[in-house]
Every structure is written in C-alpha cells, then in structure tokens.
Amino acid sequence: MNKPTKSVVIVGGGTAGWLIAGRIAAQHNSKDSNNLQVTLIESAKISPVNVGEGTWPTMRNTLKKMGVSETEFIQQCCVSFKQGAKFARWLDGSVDDFYYHPLVLPQSYSNINLAPYWQTDSEQSNSSFSNSVCFQEQLCEQGLAPKLITTAEYVGVANYAYHLDSAKFANFLKKHCTDKLGVKHIVDDVLSVNSHENADISSLVTSKNGNISADLFVDCSGFSAILIGKHYKTPFNDKSDVLFVNQALAVQLPNQKNNDEIASHTISTAQDAGWIWDIGLPTRRGIGYVYSDNHQSEAQAIERLAVYVGPNFSESNLKKIPIKAGHRKIFWQNNCVAVGLASGFLEPLEASSLVLVEMSADMIAEQLPACRQTMDIIAKRFNQTFNYRWKRIIDFLKLHYILSKRTEDFWLDNRNPKTIPDSLQELMELWKYHSPYDHDFNSSNEVFPAASYQYILYGMGFKTDIEYQKSSLNQQTFAQQQFVANKAITIKACEVLPKNRDLLNKIYKYGFQHV
Amino acid sequence: MSKYLIEVNFQDHANYSVLRENSAQQAKHLNMIPIGLNEVHKTSLHYPLVWIKSSVSGQFKLVALFGFEPGENLYCKNDIWNNNHIPLHLQSDPFYLAYSNNETDKEKYLCVNINSQKIDVNGKKNKTGLTFFNGNGEKNICLHQAQEILATLAHGEMLNEMFIKTANQLDLFQSLSLDITWHNHQTSKILGLYTIDPSKLEQLNENQIYKLKSNGYIEFIHQLNYSLNHIENLIKLKNNLIVKA
Numbered sequence: 001m002n003k004p005t006k007s008v009v010i011v012g013g014g015t016a017g018w019l020i021a022g023r024i025a026a027q028h029n030s031k032d033s034n035n036l037q038v039t040l041i042e043s044a045k046i047s048p049v050n051v052g053e054g055t056w057p058t059m060r061n062t063l064k065k066m067g068v069s070e071t072e073f074i075q076q077c078c079v080s081f082k083q084g085a086k087f088a089r090w091l092d093g094s095v096d097d098f099y100y101h102p103l104v105l106p107q108s109y110s111n112i113n114l115a116p117y118w119q120t121d122s123e124q125s126n127s128s129f130s131n132s133v134c135f136q137e138q139l140c141e142q143g144l145a146p147k148l149i150t151t152a153e154y155v156g157v158a159n160y161a162y163h164l165d166s167a168k169f170a171n172f173l174k175k176h177c178t179d180k181l182g183v184k185h186i187v188d189d190v191l192s193v194n195s196h197e198n199a200d201i202s203s204l205v206t207s208k209n210g211n212i213s214a215d216l217f218v219d220c221s222g223f224s225a226i227l228i229g230k231h232y233k234t235p236f237n238d239k240s241d242v243l244f245v246n247q248a249l250a251v252q253l254p255n256q257k258n259n260d261e262i263a264s265h266t267i268s269t270a271q272d273a274g275w276i277w278d279i280g281l282p283t284r285r286g287i288g289y290v291y292s293d294n295h296q297s298e299a300q301a302i303e304r305l306a307v308y309v310g311p312n313f314s315e316s317n318l319k320k321i322p323i324k325a326g327h328r329k330i331f332w333q334n335n336c337v338a339v340g341l342a343s344g345f346l347e348p349l350e351a352s353s354l355v356l357v358e359m360s361a362d363m364i365a366e367q368l369p370a371c372r373q374t375m376d377i378i379a380k381r382f383n384q385t386f387n388y389r390w391k392r393i394i395d396f397l398k399l400h401y402i403l404s405k406r407t408e409d410f411w412l413d414n415r416n417p418k419t420i421p422d423s424l425q426e427l428m429e430l431w432k433y434h435s436p437y438d439h440d441f442n443s444s445n446e447v448f449p450a451a452s453y454q455y456i457l458y459g460m461g462f463k464t465d466i467e468y469q470k471s472s473l474n475q476q477t478f479a480q481q482q483f484v485a486n487k488a489i490t491i492k493a494c495e496v497l498p499k500n501r502d503l504l505n506k507i508y509k510y511g512f513q514h515v
Numbered sequence: 516m517s518k519y520l521i522e523v524n525f526q527d528h529a530n531y532s533v534l535r536e537n538s539a540q541q542a543k544h545l546n547m548i549p550i551g552l553n554e555v556h557k558t559s560l561h562y563p564l565v566w567i568k569s570s571v572s573g574q575f576k577l578v579a580l581f582g583f584e585p586g587e588n589l590y591c592k593n594d595i596w597n598n599n600h601i602p603l604h605l606q607s608d609p610f611y612l613a614y615s616n617n618e619t620d621k622e623k624y625l626c627v628n629i630n631s632q633k634i635d636v637n638g639k640k641n642k643t644g645l646t647f648f649n650g651n652g653e654k655n656i657c658l659h660q661a662q663e664i665l666a667t668l669a670h671g672e673m674l675n676e677m678f679i680k681t682a683n684q685l686d687l688f689q690s691l692s693l694d695i696t697w698h699n700h701q702t703s704k705i706l707g708l709y710t711i712d713p714s715k716l717e718q719l720n721e722n723q724i725y726k727l728k729s730n731g732y733i734e735f736i737h738q739l740n741y742s743l744n745h746i747e748n749l750i751k752l753k754n755n756l757i758v759k760a
C-alpha cells in the first residue's frame with residue numbers, strides 16, 4: 001500500500017490538461033528523471049472545446065509558477081487584459097442599465113467595509129457603488145490598460161486577468177510543458193481501463209501505445225469524462241434546476257482594423273432567455289449566447305445573437321455547445337482525479353471554470369500524495385474542498401439572477417424561491433440588514449471574496465437596511481476620506497494608464513521586464 | 516529630425532562657435548543623463564549609476580543620477596558644475612548624430628542644435644568660443660572632438676544593448692527602492708530605479724560566470740555597484756539645501 005507516487009498520467013490536452021501537467025511538473029521538477037514523471041495523452045480525433053477565453057487574476061500566479069514569461073504568453077496567445085465584467089441589461093433590460101464587477105477590491109477594503117457608508121452618504125448616492133469605492137470601472141469605460149510598459153511582468157497597477165485564444169493557449173502550454181518542464185506527450189486514444197483489485201486504475205489501454213500505467217491518473221478529457229464518468233461512473237450533481245442555461249452558441253468576429261479599441265473587460269449582456277458574452281482579443285472578438293432551451297427555441301436564440309452581432313453575423317461559423325450545469329459529487333476516486341470540464345461545468349458567467357482548474361492544479365501539485373497510503377486522505381480532503389467551492393460558485397452565479405426586475409419567463413423562473421439554494425437564501429436574509437463582509441465567508445477555501453458579492457448586490461440596486469446598525473457606523477470620517485482618496489486615484493490612474501491596444505502594441509515590440 | 520537640428524556645413528556655419536564650459540547651464544534641470552558602458556569606469560567614480568526604464572518602451576537605460584526628482588540637479592549650483600567629471604552626453608551638446616533614413620547605407624550626419632545656448636552664431640567676435648571651421652573651411656578641433664565623442668556615445672549605446680540582453684537572460688536586474696528621511700523629517704520613497712543584483716551572480720554556473728568575465732561584464736557590475744555609494748553623497752547634497760531653506 002505504501003507504494004510511492006512516481007508517475008502521473010493526464011488524459012486530455014485542452015487547457016485543463018496542460019495547466020495540470022505544467023503545474024505538477026514545475027512543482028516536482030520533472031525534468032529530472034529521478035523525480036515524479038508526468039505524461040499527457042491526448043486524442044488527435046477529439047479536439048478540445050476551444051472556448052473559454054476569460055480568466056481570473058489567479059492565472060498570473062499560475063503561469064509564473066510554471067516559469068512562463070508573461071511577454072511570450074501575451075505575444076503568442078492573442079492575449080488582452082481583462083479588468084472585470086460589465087453586466088448590461090441585467091436589472092431591468094433598459095438600454096442604460098449596467099453595472100461593473102471590477103477586479104480591484106474596494107478602497108481600503110481590509111480596514112473598512114465601505115458599503116453601509118456608501119448607502120448613507122448622500123454625496124455618493126448619485127455615484128454607483130463600484131465608482132464610489134473603486135477606480136477600475138473608469139479604466140474599463142475608457143478602454144485603458146491595467147498597467148504600463150514600465151510595470152514588471154505579472155505586476156499590475158490595477159488588478160487584472162486575461163482574455164485569450166483558448167486553442168493558442170493550449171498549444172503554448174504544450175510547448176512550454178514539453179520543452180521546458182519535462183512533460184512527456186503522447187498523441188493517442190484512450191480506449192479502456194485496466195484495474196487493480198482495489199479498483200485503482202493500473203493502466204490505460206491506448207490504440208497505438210499499448211497499456212500506459214501510472215500511480216495517479218488525472219481525467220482532463222473534457223465533457224466525455226472517460227475516467228471519472230465512463231469508467232468510475234461517479235454520480236453527477238445536476239444543478240440545472242438552479243442555473244437554467246443549457247445551450248451555448250459561439251461565434252468569432254475578426255477585428256475590422258488593427259487599431260480597433262479593445263475592451264479591457266468582459267461584456268455580458270442579458271437577453272430574454274440567457275445572456276451574451278463579448279470578449280475582445282487583439283485580432284478578433286469572441287461572442288456567444290448562453291441560453292435555456294426550455295425558455296427559447298434555437299432559432300430564436302440564433303436571432304438574438306444575430307441582432308447583437310449585427311451585419312457581420314453569419315450562421316456558417318456558429319458553434320453549438322450543449323452544456324449541463326453541475327459537477328461530479330466525487331472528483332477524486334481511488335487513484336483518479338477529474339479536473340476541468342470532466343469534473344463539471346457551470347455557465348461561464350464569472351469565468352469560474354479555469355480558476356477551478358488552477359485551484360485543482362495547486363492542490364494536486366502541492367499536496368500530491370507521497371504514496372498510495374496517503375492518497376485516500378488527500379482525496380477526501382480534495383472532494384470536500386471542491387464540493388464546497390462548487391457550491392459557493394453556484395450561489396454566486398445564482399445571485400446575479402435573483403435581483404433582476406426583468407419580466408420574461410426565464411427571469412421570473414430564476415427568482416422562484418424553489419430554484420434558489422437555501423445557503424443563498426440565508427445570505428440574502430442576512431444581507432437585508434447586514435452588508436456582506438469577510439466574516440460571511442470565513443473558510444480558507446473561498447472562491448469569491450465578499451467584495452464580489454457587494455459589487456453584484458449593490459450594482460443590481462440592492463438595499464441593505466442599516467437602520468438597526470447605524471449606531472455602530474462610527475467611522476464616518478475615515479469612510480469619507482476613502483471616498484475622496486478613490487476619486488483622486490481614479491483621476492490619476494486615468495491620466496497615467498495607456499489605452500489597452502497601445503500597451504499591447506508595445507508589448508509586441510518591447511515586452512515587459514522581469515522586475 | 517527636429518527643425519532645430521541642422522547638418523553642420525561650412526556655408527551656413529562659417530561663423531558659428533561653441534562656448535566652452537557651459538555644461539552646467541545646459542544641465543541644471545536634468546536629474547539624470549544616459550551613460551554608455553564604455554564610460555562606466557570614469558563616471559562610476561563620480562556619480563551613482565543606476566538603471567531606469569524608458570517610459571516609451573519599458574527597456575532599461577543606464578543613467579548617472581543627479582537628483583531625486585525631475586528637474587533637480589544637485590551637482591549644479593549657481594550654474595557651476597560641482598563635480599570633476601562631466602559625462603560625455605553633456606560634453607557632446609550641442610552636437611548630435613543623425614542617420615539617413617536610407618535602409619541600405621545608414622549614413623551618419625553631424626548635426627548641431629542651433630537653439631542651444633552653447634553656441635554662438637557670431638563666434639569670430641567672441642574670444643571664448645571655438646569656431647566650427649577655420650578660415651579655409653576645414654573643420655576645427657571642436658568638430659573633430661564632437662565627432663569623436665558622438666562616436667564613443669554610439670558605441671556605448673551598442674554595448675549597453677548587449678549587456679542588457681545578457682543581464683536579462685540571466686535575470687540579473689533587481690529593483691531598488693530608496694526610503695529616505697530628510698533632515699526636516701519628511702520622507703521620500705524613490706521608485707523606478709534598478710541595479711544589478713550581486714547575489715544573483717553567486718547562483719550562476721561556471722559557464723555563465725566565464726562568459727560574464729570574458730566580456731568584462733563582471734568588472735562593469737562591480738563598478739556599477741561601487742557607484743551606488745554616491746547616492747549617500749547625493750542625499751547629503753540635498754539635505755544641505757533643505758537645512759538651509
């Protein structure tokens with residue numbers, strides 16, 4: 001039983017597979033053949049989904065830990081900067097209805113919860129919550145970048161994530177993993193599985209390379225989930241009764257001109273049966289409609305997307321992807337752990353898919369079971385941790401829907417209390433009288449900070465009744481100073497930061513320095 | 516090319532001359548000046564040499580530091596340069612090299628900034644000036660000197676580029692932040708300066724060290740790091756002003 005873990009085999013060469021391979025190989029210095037060996041098998045027949053263009057700021061650290069140069073990543077993966085999301089028409093559907101979920105925390109967030117002060121401060125009342133406490137909305141509105149060409153790589157003036165070309169990203173990671181990190185790459189189809197007596201996987205049966213054995217297997221085979229689903233048949237936690245979106249229609253539009261402005265945020269525009277994402281890359285825009293086919297026919301959905309895209313819309317390059325909201329109840333079974341789409345999927349409203357891959361990669365790389373004896377302990381911990389995280393994400397995504405005043409069936413159904421998880425209902429009850437703050441989320445495994453809940457709640461016009469806690473709001477002066485400071489920072493940042501497109505052009509030419 | 520930069524020629528500039536020892540005038544509002552690697556051995560004895568990033572490209576540039584904020588030159592007092600050494604960049608003023616746009620042969624032209632306070636357009640009358648040309652239309656010593664200095668500067672730029680490439684490959688740059696408390700108890704945090712991290716040298720393998728040595732880079736690095744001692748002097752100079760104020 002105490003066989004040491006000496007080899008990991010990953011099935012799947014989408015972004016999940018290569019992120020896992022890279023993180024594990026970098027952490028364990030797999031270049032050295034005496035150390036843990038990492039092999040990735042991918043099918044040439046089944047191509048990766050190649051959607052998934054929005055990341056989290058965590059991606060900076062993930063790439064850094066893998067020894068990736070940010071300059072090369074930006075130059076080769078068609079990357080642009082992402083500074084959050086703009087939610088348009090989510091509240092009442094009117095043309096000027098929008099709010100931001102920026103990536104920068106509210107001003108002085110660790111010292112003060114500004115939310116109740118924002119609500120009581122008459123001067124702030126005509127400014128959005130995000131604009132009152134954070135400078136990033138203005139950067140986005142003005143198409144500015146989150147940093148300067150003199151800022152070191154992976155460092156931001158404003159917190160930032162990326163928009164990227166998912167296919168190029170997977171290729172880039174493949175090259176980095178195989179050239180620099182010692183990951184072995186096999187192009188082959190996994191056909192079936194051989195098992196040990198204890199139901200562990202002993203080897204994978206492939207079509208050209210025979211049996212491939214390992215101590216740990218990572219299932220990154222996408223929606224086909226060949227190990228965790230087809231082989232182990234671990235139960236699926238279906239969440240389509242909470243999150244109704246079950247179809248995606250995606251298109252890519254080439255940029256008109258090389259110097260078109262590039263939005264530095266994801267634009268998410270609500271429709272009558274779902275919402276449309278709009279992600280600007282240097283060479284193209286990725287646009288997609290995720291909707292519920294229980295509320296809208298495909299023909300109508302295509303019509304919505306066509307209207308959004310405008311005259312350049314063509315049905316010929318439309319990609320249709322059915323999606324099923326939910327996740328495995330057990331992610332790590334025996335010596336097999338599922339990551340990426342194989343572990344589950346939720347609508348891409350807050351780009352939570354890749355961040356879960358990164359979090360899984362962190363945990364697997366850093367807590368890799370030393371031997372078979374400790375594997376079940378780590379597996380149990382992994383399953384607990386990720387069940388918690390999925391639950392939190394589901395609550396947070398649902399939060400976006402329940403405060404809407406839109407009146408189409410899709411939106412009315414979303415507000416039906418029967419579709420709202422108890423855990424979220426409880427929080428909403430609490431927030432009627434208390435503004436969200438870190439004490440509401442005190443696990444070390446949180447995904448979204450309380451600040452994110454604040455941005456959504458108050459962006460959607462939610463009011464916390466602070467009458468009862470008024471006597472405890474004794475930091476008026478300090479709060480006032482923070483609002484003033486934020487205004488000054490906003491002006492300054494808008495002055496010094498370059499246009500998103502201009503910074504990208506400079507990065508192509510000069511690159512960032514390491515320091 | 517700016518309209519003030521004109522190719523030097525006898526026809527237009529027969530009477531032009533350069534005023535001597537006016538570098539302080541020109542530089543009193545400069546808080547730094549670019550330095551080439553071939554100038555390091557001399558300048559490191561007199562000024563702190565640090566790397567900054569070009570605001571246009573983010574690329575490293577080697578400079579001699581004269582002050583802590585834009586416009587501040589602590590070596591210049593009452594238009595007198597209080598240091599024994601004047602960096603080449605200041606010595607070359609008002610002359611510049613311009614390159615032809617022609618891709619195939621990059622011809623160099625010696626140009627003069629006709630707006631510079633260092634030139635006198637009617638030199639013959641001015642005893643202190645050195646005229647560009649002698650009576651026969653031959654270049655005078657000042658033009659020959661300028662050409663020499665400009666060639667040295669151009670060579671220095673090339674050496675810097677090669678050094679920066681190597682230092683980047685070996686990840687030798689580190690950022691330097693200065694936390695200074697002045698005599699009047701006010702504090703300044705100076706950011707945006709970079710140096711070569713000597714501890715990184717210790718992590719290099721023999722091969723890498725050998726390469727650095729054979730290029731003379733190890734010596735440069737020592738000279739650069741030695742020059743940082745002058746920062747203390749610069750702080751003193753500024754403190755003197757503060758106390759008097």
Ligand SMILES: Cc1cc2nc3c(=O)[nH]c(=O)nc-3n(C[C@H](O)[C@H](O)[C@H](O)COP(=O)(O)OP(=O)(O)OC[C@H]3O[C@@H](n4cnc5c(N)ncnc54)[C@H](O)[C@@H]3O)c2cc1C
Binds near residue numbers: 166342
């Ligand atoms: C519409 C949509 C929008 C999205 N937007 C975002 C977003 O904005 N942000 C975000 O973070 N995420 C987003 N995602 C999710 C994101 O696309 C995925 O998390 C990401 O692409 C990782 O996918 P994957 O690697 O798990 O699977 P895939 O990319 O599907 O890769 C599966 C791999 O497994 C291999 N494979 C399968 N079967 C076998 C076999 N039998 N033998 C060998 N190999 C096999 C395939 O060849 C392939 O290489 C979105 C997803 C969808 C559907």
